[in-house]
Amino acid sequence: MMEQYLSVLVTFCLAAGLVGTMVGAGRLLGPRSDNPVKGESFECGNPSSGSAWGRFSVKFYMTAILFIVFDIEVVFLYPWAVIFRRLGWFGLSEMAVFIFILGLGLLYVWRKGALEWD
């Protein structure tokens, strides 16, 4: 079991090394010349209109919350999916109830208009 995760660790290290090397090489090889105009953020040639770190629309948060709800559903499905053959009709009916409830949830947010973006 541990050997499996050893290879994960090795791969992580190598990938992180590669990514780090790229950033480092870019820093070493690239020229540097700073001036205030270059440092401005891009606003189509206009002077900057201040920081962009403001609050953004609540609609995006709605998407995030809906995602959490449904993604947890998907996560619950995985262990069941592996052994549902053995669980047979009992497992299936249990899961059917679960999916049905979530389906109702989807129907609810659909009807409430949470899936409309314009």
Next chain:
Amino acid sequence: MADNATILATLQSRFTSGIERSDIYRDDASVTIAPEQLLDVARFARQEASLSFDLLLDVTAVDYLGQQARFEVVHHLYSTKHHHRLRLKTRVLEKEPIVDSVVPVWVGANWLERETFDMYGVRFRGHPDLRRIYMYEEFQGHPLRKDYPKERRQPLIGPGSPQGNYQPAIPEIPGLTHVEGLLGAELMRVQLGPSHPATHGTVRILLDLDGETIVNADVQVGYLHRGFEKECESGFYYQAIPYTDRLNYSSAILCNVGYCMAVEKLFGAEVPPRCQFIRVIGGEIARIADHLLCVGATALELNAFTPFLYALQARELIWDLVNAMCGARVTSNFVRIGGVSADLPAGFADQCRAAFKRLLELVEDTEGLLLENPIFRARMEGVGVMSAERLIEYGVTGPLLRAAGVDLDLRRAQPYLVYDQLDFDVPLGTQGDNMDRFLVRLAEMRQSVRIVEQCLKMIPDGPIDIDDPALRFPGKGRVYGRMEELINQFKLVTEGQKPPPGEVYVGTESANGEIGYFLVSDGTGKPYKCRARTPSFSNTQPLAELVRGRLLADMVPTFDMINMIGGECDR
């Protein structure tokens, strides 16, 4: 269609005291009215059924320096129902250049009056948002006034200027419809352009976004303003032709034709038939180029890269044709006052037919990739809809208006050159959405091909230049052979053609709508006033209203279908 005399009689019978002067010169009806009567006359002209001037083409001013009533504010009107025209003139005093705004009558007067204010300093009473439009706020003076020297330089502003740390303020959007978004969310102010991938004509669009939805928009033009009118007024009539190339640089010949026709109208001259056919051929070829660019750029901005390159490949064939006609590709400087620069080359008809065959194949490829694609349809259909009435109120002409189902094509409505002898259709849309605009442009390309093919068959032999020494430069061979011709050539070049005093307006159908030239002659070789009424300027005006309440991404095809050409819009 009421004739000019009837129009003037109708106005005179209604306004007995307000009309100071009315005349018909070279078939142009114009009335001079007292400033206090302007709004009433405008309202009457619009509402009276026999007049119904529903389209305000242009607002500008003429500066008669030295006269007591120095500025003459000029409105050009058109009726989409009766297809007749009228010029309204109002004299205002130098001390107090104020006149009523006609925005309550035609909403499209908004930008036009702003431009007049910017250029001449004439103020409009009751205008909702009288800001400068082309010049920056700090600009001193009004550049089109006759006493503003052309050479005068204004202090450079911005970073690196002698004034140093100048920071222009972020302008407020006038007439905010919303100040906060859903559930009180902060709006995000985004500046689109002037240096932005989608604004291929330089324009700045200020947007307030609530998430992805545009709640407020302000379109700011003028980044390509180069003083077209000032330049034209400082040179001879013939020297303005290259400037007209740079109005709509993707269909330069159409702009040439309109200008030269206006000068010829000042002279009361008509060019020989062969020249008229050549002008039609050149113009229609240029129209195809313009539509190809518009269609291709729209595809590109919806990230369909391949159709764009097909369209540009087709446009390359057009440039080859233009090259064969006059030796230049884009800014062709082809048309001359009283003629054209060169006759069609030998074998041009065959070259044209071969090019059109390939061109139509490429257009079909472009169409096939786009029209059958559900994503493209979903992006275009039902987006950017505006009713025909509202578009007319904004002064929109051309394919945009025809896409909304209004049958207004000057080639058909007021035929000029030889269009009355040609057989072609005017494609119309039904919904007035972006898809219709797209389809109308595609169909117009095919009609243009049809027109050129007919012209190539019908074109008569004969001279290409008008035989009038006061108007047209003699050919080189004649200049070298005869003393009188040489003297004439010398005088024309150094003093310019001198049309009799008077003023004319000529509107022609360019690729994006009516391009009109308003020329005022004082009898000298230089135009006293040379005004270009350009379709892009009027067509860009409704953009803010078209995108308000829509998604950010909807702005892209809408802006593309408006086909704002920077040179034409900003002059």
Next chain:
Amino acid sequence: MGLEILIAAVKALTVILMVLSLAGVLGWVERKGSALIQDRIGANRASIFGFAGAGLVNTMMADPLKFLTKEDVIPTGVDKLLHTLAPCVNLFPVIVAFAAVPFGDTVEIAGRTIQLQAVQLNVGVLFVLAMASLGVYGVVLGGWASNNRFSLLGGIRGSAQMISYELGMGLSVVVVVMTFGTLDLQEIVRAQGHMIGGILPGWGVFYQPVAFVLFFIAGIAETKRVPFDLPEGESELVSGYFTEYSGIKYLMFFMTDFAEIAVISALVSTFFFGGWQVPFLGDDGFHFGSTSMALPKLIVVLLQLASFMVKVLFFCWFQIMVRWTMPRLRYDQLMRFGWKGMLPVSLLNLVVTAVVIVAFQEWRV
């Protein structure tokens, strides 16, 4: 233990190099392929001693070198740490995800059985999905750290899009797991080795065609490419979440793009097209019904490797074709398609699959 680490390192290095060269090759395919589609010549400027290699020198050598030696501009207003971290966080999980994909069966070297798979996990499916969903952090960090409105909008768009399509992707993978009954990617590939009725390969696509379509669409959406390239959306958002990036960091976003194409293609091949399986090819050679053709083990392994690569490249090419023929969706259309189209269909597909499998088993038992 040391040997174990060495073997793991060699395999991981092989995979990483494979991803990098695939990204380079895809850059070439994209540029030359689009040129082919669009009647152009395409990349041909760079050459070494006159050798341009049909543009390969340009895309695989000149481009990366140029990016390396470009200035890495960091605007003054940005969050410097996150700004640098974002491209790393973007690229890292894609490489790691690729490592979990089996590119061949086992080989025996010096008495050791070595799996041709860098990261062998009995929960490989979960690992790949977890890594794929990490990609969203790169996007949202890049968008936020840049302190630019276009970047921010692109970042938010990107995160909303990726999480929305992750649902469809996750649900279509559940169906695959149900069909093969395992979370091990190598096992999933092995289970596709049989032939259906002796003529049709036992690939997942023949059992789960709906899941294949859903997974592929969701995959393209996860890679943020046309028609789902809204986070970048250059005609609206200039360059989206990487507007403020230049030099090597820009290249890293670019590479992520291509590496993601490769990962999605590898996963599609693994789940639905038998991975490294070659139809009719067993451990010892080809079997066509009663006739068979014996082959040495090495040839079999090489054939399987080639089969995997061909499948991956085919799906990469397909995605590039899509990119050069499609326009871009609009945000609301994208979300509607994800939530009102993909999600219900994949839920339905799941229920139908479950019922069929259980009923079929019951009936058989």
